[in-house]
Amino acid sequence: MRPRTQARPRPQAVLTQRGAALAIARTFAYMRGSQTKRPGGRTDVAKITYIEHNGTEHVVDVPNGLTVMEGARDNGIPGIEADCGGACACSTCHVYVHPDWTDKLPPVESMEEDMLDFAYQPDPKRSRLTCQLKVSDALDGLVVQMPEKQI
Secondary structure (H helix, E strand, O other), rough: OOOOOOOOOOHHHHHHHHHHHHHHHHHHHHOOOOOOOOHHHHOOOOEEEEEOOOOOOOEEEEEEEEEEEHHHHHHOOOOOOOOOOOOOOOOOOOEEOHHOOOOOOOOOOOHHHHHHOOOOOOOOOOOEEEHEEOOHHOOOOEEOOOOOOOO
8 A cells, every 4th residue: 555645736726825924914004004106106105193181192103095093093093982983973072183284184075063062171173073084195204192081
């Protein structure tokens, strides 16, 4: 009786495994926020700085297309509760935008303005709901500070 030999993978299977491994590696690189430059110097992520009320800073890369709230949620940033999941139906993702950024953001729409009335100590010039701030290349470098508490 001849000893059994281990079957060698067929070349097509090897290519498929390599392709899958590359796809997984690219996905994890994207999730980690690797900044792949696109034409015109744009990237697929924006660097957002979240500052807790106690001063602790969290600088994270948030993929374009998400909201600033989703970036905080996905990266475990404390201080943004987002009870309504981003439906602009509460004020638990309230932040104070750094003064350098207040004029660079899109204007507050009426629904967000109504919800800000329920926020903890809103600032008429700096308060925003992070669920209403869509991340794009234009927000690269944005700095937001969380209030003492969310209500």
